[in-house]
Each structure stands twice: as structure tokens, then as C-alpha cells.
Amino acid sequence: MHKLLIIAEHDGEKLNASISRCVTAARQISDVHVTVAVLAADPSAVAAQAAALTGVDAVITVAAAANAHAVAAIWAPQVVALVRGGYSHVWGPSTSFGKDLMPRVAALLDVNQISDLMAVDSAHTFKRPIYAGNAIITVQVAAGSVVVATVRTASFEAAPAGGNAAISAVSVDASLPTHTRFVSIAQAKSDRPDLQTAPKVVSGGRALGSAENFKIIFSLAEKMGAAVGASRAAVDAGYAPNELQVGQTGKIIAPQLYMAVGISGAIQHLTGIKDAKTIVAINKDAEAPIFEVADIGLVADLFDVVPQIEKALAG
């Protein structure tokens, strides 16, 4: 029996959607027992959400004021103490949270980490992308070493609700550093769908030319009930905030529909959208590489067609 621990990402109130995808990945190992660990100031609400996921066998909580924010240097020694209690695997999502925390956990356990795990072949054999997704490697973890990994959430479906796992509080014996202090988080609160989980995404690139012009992307997305994404060029130029960047070094997403507007389709951008079901590209250059991956392509000036699309959807 493999004992797998998933470290919950949350904001204090809500379990992050990435965790249900980690559960799906974990269940692909045969003969596995899945536990979700919730570190928080007050874990109760998040623990209840984790316990309700199908495929979760147990939820453990570690309540401490120091756990109010996910500071890797503070969480890692606690996670290590939990793992030493008898887990063969410890996984987190391949989000900014998991990427920050899990390698620190791995180093403290004196093992390597598998980054962006995208397929489970067996309890010790996995697939992951390298070179911005241009090659997929199969990696084998030596028997007997703890398998630390981040799970590429776009590769796995969300686990459905319907579980009823037992929740238990545990205490950990770990000395926590004071050298790292959380100060603040500036997050744009919006009613727009979340980029990482939305079924539809409309993304804008450098072609938008200004933050003012980029508003037509927000407006089209709103009409379509879609989340907004952006290329690195659009973020660098300040047309869109950093959390909207899609790609190798931004967010990797797998929506039903991805609409790329005025985006050329650089390798680094395509990495982020390869798992999208349907890709629509609008670009005035028929030679743009985005058309090589698009399911539906339209060669046109975006400033002409975006308002037309909006109108067509309204009418």
C-alpha cells in the first residue's frame, strides 16, 4: 500500500481547485491511500472541502498562527515532519504555491522532486515535460525514496465531490524559522472566472497596443463568460497584470476553448495552451505560428473582428 500525502493549497477559506486535480493524479496509482494535509491558522472550512472530494481517504489538519500564509520556509519543516510519520509520496500542485514549497520539502528529505508530473505510469514511474513541453520524459524514481512531486493540474480532471473522509487534527514537532516574514498580498479581486479553471479563455497579445485597447479583450471575455489571459509581451508592456500570463513561465491551462487574439504563438506561449480542447486564433499575419496549432483560424485585423464577434454574440 502506498501512502500519499497531498499538501492543500488554500486562501484560508477555500481549497484551491488545483487540489482536486492532484487527487485525480494520485488515484491513478494502484493500491494507494490518499491523505490531504491542511496547514492553516484555522483549517476547519478548508478541511471540510478536502474531505468532501471523492478519492480522499483522510484529512489531517495542522492548526498554527504561523500557518496563516503559505510561507515555504515555515511550511516545509512541518510537511517534512508529517512525511516522516510514514508517507511514501508527498505531492503538491504545480502552481506558484506548490512550486515554491515542494522543492524545499524535497531537499530537506534529501531527495529530488519531479516537477510538473503529467502522467502516472506506476507508483514510481511518471511523465513530465521538458524544454517548454517540446519533449516528454519518463522518469523513474529509485525504489525506497519518498516521491516528491508537483502535479501539472492541466493534465488531470477535477475529482468530483461526494467524498466523506474523516478529519483529524495533528500536531507536528518542527522548529519554525523567523527569518522569513509575510508582509502582504495584492490580488485583483474580480468577478471574472478564474484563469486556471475557466472552461473558456480569451487571451490578448502585444497587438492590442495599449492597456486601453486591451479592454476589448475583457469586454469580449465578459460576453462569452470567459476568463482573460495574456501573452508575456502584453504583460511586460503593462496591458494586463502578471497573474494573467499564459505560457511556459506563466499559467499552464487546459480550457475547452482558448481564443488567442493578436498573439504570434511563440513556443513559450504554446506550452501553456497545448492541452486546450479547441484553440481559436485571430491574427492578421497568415504566417503566424499560432495557426499551426489552431483548430479554427481567422486571418483578420483584431480591431475589426473583435467588436463584430461581440455584436454577433449579443444578437
Next chain:
Amino acid sequence: MRKILVGIKRVVDYNVRIRVKPDNSGVVLDGVKMSVNPFDEIALEEALRIRERGEAEEIVAVSIGPDDAQQQLRTALAMGADRAILVKHDGMLEPLTVAKTLMAIVSREQPELVILGKQAIDDDNSQATQMLSALWDRPQVTCASKVEIKGNTLSVVREVDAGLETLEVDLPAVISADLRLNEPRYVKLPDIMKAKKKPLDVVEFASLNVATPGQLTATHYEPPKARAKGVMVKDVAELISALKNKGLV
């Protein structure tokens, strides 16, 4: 601050389209253009700016890799690093080995700040910063987009999924550079000439006595699944009807 250590990895240039070898044993690297990992240029640029503000004295560039990685270290010296260290190692490197090797250099050099890249664009591991800081038992700040030095502490803004997070950490510390930390300078010809005279030490990997567990093995390489060929539509009406057919609008 006396000293900043910067990681410089030799990687396949970001413009190269990588191909998997037909026998699935690796990717084709023969004759491929190699460069400094783009995030490491950003890391170095940040170190240079800190020194130019008078907040650091010396910048040491470190690379672990083959003899040819001297080229990338020369680039770092031309950008403005004071000296360089090559830890000579041929073949695959696991992330933990990289971190332990960097730790060995940190023990020798005793820097107050280490700046690495957010990720190496070949293996896309994104682990070295977190692992090195764990081994060193010091703070980590990944994905930095703004760094301010306030005496013995750093105030760093980092790019996270939700937006921008600010952490305050005590020195010494390890940070990783994200895309929007700065825009690296171009090297000028006279600087390339000057860089030839700057010190570059070559250290044999074996001499550092780094334990290499060899715990991950890549057994098979394959190309990603190709997407089915798409269709071109001629106008918005056709686009909308194609989307309606798929039930997407």
C-alpha cells in the same frame, strides 16, 4: 553587502525548436545554439544594479557544467560580473546535485545574497533556489519581481498566481529572478575584451565531494502529441458558426 553569487546555466537557446531523437534516448543537441539561461541574465542584471547602487561589492558568477560553459561565464563577466567559477561536470545533473554543488560554493564564498533564475528553460525544473535555501537553512524568495535592500533585510515582491506577494527576509538569502524583475543589458564589444582578463576558476566537480544520489532516471524521451490540423474561416460569421457547431458559444 560584500558579495552576491549568481547562477549561470548553459542551456539551449530559447529560440531553438527542440527535437526528440528518433531512438527516444534524448533530444538532439548537436550543433544547437547554446546561451545563458534567460532568467540567469535577469538574475545577474539585478546583482549588477545592486552593486551599482553601492549596496554590494563583488559579484561572482557560478556555473556547473561542461568545459564549454566557460563561454556563458565569459558572457556573464562581459555583462559585469567580477569573477567566475566553473564547476566542471559532464552529463546529467539532478536538481538536488545542483543545489548541493551550489551549497559547496556558498560555503567557500560566504555570500550574503544568492540570485538564481526562476527556472532553467531546458529541464524546466524550478527547484535550485528552494533546495539551496533549504540546505543552507536560509530564506527563499522565488519569482522575484522587485528587490529592495534595507540594511540586513530584503523586501521582495514576488509574482504568484493570485497577484503580487511581498515578503521580508533576513540576509543571507536566496532569491530567484522572474521575467519582470528587470531588463538585462546588452554586452558591448569592449566589455567582451575586458572580460577575457577577468578571473575564471575551474573547479573539478569531484573535488567538492558532493554526494550524488542518482535517484531519478529519465528512461524515455518522446515528442508531445501533435494537434489535429485545424480549419481556416474567412469571416466572423463562419467563426461563430464553427464555434456554435462545437457547442462553445
